[in-house]
Amino acid sequence: LGDLTPDTAYDFQIASRDAGGRANVSSGTFRTVADTEPHKPRAFPSPYVPGAGDVRLIHLPAHKSVRIVSVSGHTVRVLPVDENGEARWDGAGEDGASVASGVYYILPEGAPPFPFVVQK
Secondary structure, rough: OOOOOOOOEEEEEEEOOOOOOOEEEEEEEOOOOOOOOOOOEEOOOOEOOOOOOOOOEEOOOOOEEEEEEOOOOOOEEEEEEEOOOOEEEEOOOOOEEOOOEEEEEEEEEEOOOEEEEOEE
C-alpha cells in the first residue's frame, strides 16, 4: 500500500478468483488513525497466511475483547485480550474453518478499528 496519510479515509477493492475460475470482488472503506498515538493497536504479520502460526494483535485494551469482522460487516471471530493487551488469532472463524483471503477489520473494544489483510 505504500505510505498512507494519517487520519484519512481510503476506498479499496480486492478482486479474487478461486481454483474453479469463479471470480469475486470485495470493496470497502477504511480510515487511517492519527499518527499521534504511540501505542496504537496493531496486527502482524500482515498480510497473514492462515496455517502459518498465529496473528499477534497487540496494544489492545487489557482484559477486553476484540472482534474480527469481514468487509461485509459479518463478525468472523471474537477473541479475549489478555492482561498484556494482546490477543492471538489462528486465522479461523467461529466455526473453526480457515477464513478466505481478503481485508478484515479488527474492532478492539475501547480502541479504534483498523484493517488487516489475510492472503492465501
